[in-house]
Amino acid sequence: MMCEIGVVNMKKTLVIIAHPEVESSSVQRFLIDSIKELPCVDHYLLREETPDVLADRVKLKQYQRIIFQFPMYWYSAPYILKKWLDEVFSVEFAENHLTDKELGIVVSLGLSEHNFASGRSEKYTLSEIFRPFEALANKCHMIFLPIFSIPLFSYLEEKEKKKLLIAYEQYLTKENLATFQSKETWFKEKLNHMIEGNTEEKEKLANILSVMEANREELEDLLVIVKEMRLEE
Amino acid sequence: MMCEIGVVNMKKTLVIIAHPEVESSSVQRFLIDSIKELPCVDHYLLREETPDVLADRVKLKQYQRIIFQFPMYWYSAPYILKKWLDEVFSVEFAENHLTDKELGIVVSLGLSEHNFASGRSEKYTLSEIFRPFEALANKCHMIFLPIFSIPLFSYLEEKEKKKLLIAYEQYLTKENLATFQSKETWFKEKLNHMIEGNTEEKEKLANILSVMEANREELEDLLVIVKEMRLEE
Numbered sequence: 001m002m003c004e005i006g007v008v009n010m011k012k013t014l015v016i017i018a019h020p021e022v023e024s025s026s027v028q029r030f031l032i033d034s035i036k037e038l039p040c041v042d043h044y045l046l047r048e049e050t051p052d053v054l055a056d057r058v059k060l061k062q063y064q065r066i067i068f069q070f071p072m073y074w075y076s077a078p079y080i081l082k083k084w085l086d087e088v089f090s091v092e093f094a095e096n097h098l099t100d101k102e103l104g105i106v107v108s109l110g111l112s113e114h115n116f117a118s119g120r121s122e123k124y125t126l127s128e129i130f131r132p133f134e135a136l137a138n139k140c141h142m143i144f145l146p147i148f149s150i151p152l153f154s155y156l157e158e159k160e161k162k163k164l165l166i167a168y169e170q171y172l173t174k175e176n177l178a179t180f181q182s183k184e185t186w187f188k189e190k191l192n193h194m195i196e197g198n199t200e201e202k203e204k205l206a207n208i209l210s211v212m213e214a215n216r217e218e219l220e221d222l223l224v225i226v227k228e229m230r231l232e233e
Numbered sequence: 234m235m236c237e238i239g240v241v242n243m244k245k246t247l248v249i250i251a252h253p254e255v256e257s258s259s260v261q262r263f264l265i266d267s268i269k270e271l272p273c274v275d276h277y278l279l280r281e282e283t284p285d286v287l288a289d290r291v292k293l294k295q296y297q298r299i300i301f302q303f304p305m306y307w308y309s310a311p312y313i314l315k316k317w318l319d320e321v322f323s324v325e326f327a328e329n330h331l332t333d334k335e336l337g338i339v340v341s342l343g344l345s346e347h348n349f350a351s352g353r354s355e356k357y358t359l360s361e362i363f364r365p366f367e368a369l370a371n372k373c374h375m376i377f378l379p380i381f382s383i384p385l386f387s388y389l390e391e392k393e394k395k396k397l398l399i400a401y402e403q404y405l406t407k408e409n410l411a412t413f414q415s416k417e418t419w420f421k422e423k424l425n426h427m428i429e430g431n432t433e434e435k436e437k438l439a440n441i442l443s444v445m446e447a448n449r450e451e452l453e454d455l456l457v458i459v460k461e462m463r464l465e466e
Binding site (some may be wrong): 020073074075076078079080082083085086089122123124128129131132133134135136138139 | 253306307308309311312313315316318319322355356357361362364365366367368369371372
């Protein structure tokens, strides 16, 4: 699989993993094994030590999609992620160097997601609980992706784990999570508008549009085939 | 001033301060000086070191009101508070040993609170941003107090600082922040109901009610006098 994301000199996805004992976590090991299969995705284990601030800032700039991956501890990430944020993110860095990138959260839960609702034991939804990360994305002019939650991993059967794997890989790599699809739609509308108003260039523009639509369909077809092949393995 | 809170062997308020450089923070020094004047309030500076888990749990159990006090870093507390929470709070401890206590947040902000609203720069209200702490209070069966925010402390004039001081001391010590007043109201209503339905005990019950009301008024009067005296100092 090629690793093209349409932006020159930009890698696809960096998964920043915050877990105090990542080696002993079955869900983290499962996810990391999956990441290793994906050429467009790198991962980075946060450690207790003070981060190399400048190196980490350079690293962040290289990726289009940043994922924070962690188990939920007291309605947030384990403290090592906050420590890393407090130290690596200055206001200047946040406001100027991450614009238009995507920020996603992959969170494992010790409870069914059903409990995260008003009137239920946890009272608030995951969207409410992770508002501080959405506020951070807002400050950084980043696009906040839908939260990817993994409740009760250790109770999953093999078939459910395979489904999880596909969904996870799509979350890390699929173009149209929140940005590309909408950007494409915007271009299509723009092109259609131009075609209507421009008789001279009409044919050329219509051609661009049809190529764009064909690419999208081809991509969707390929994704389905790849996923099916993987399931049969 | 006596330190009576109506619960035997229970101290009033513990302020847990999470600031990476508390000595160089003018707002924290201002608040700590104020705490030192209050006989019912203790404070506790969180440090980088791993906490003494058992000692801290014993400490928490001794107070009726727990306050987390910190500057807002990336839409939450500095990581040392999260580190302390991750280490000191087990599920067993949280669910069984803090019931009916109060949890408050005193947060200093580098921006006007006006910015914390939809359509404004920070997009979300402080109530939304601190939802994880409200979820924690919910899990611990604690009463979550209104958030006490201190925006732009260094721009405050002397008169504004005095007003802040009174409001802060009330936040730390006033009985009727969220619990006592409502409990008292509940008792009053209950007593009034009993008086209506019970001719035999009517006089005795009416007497209890009037003592209760007199105490409340006396307390309010005393508070006003003390605050005025302090202002005149």
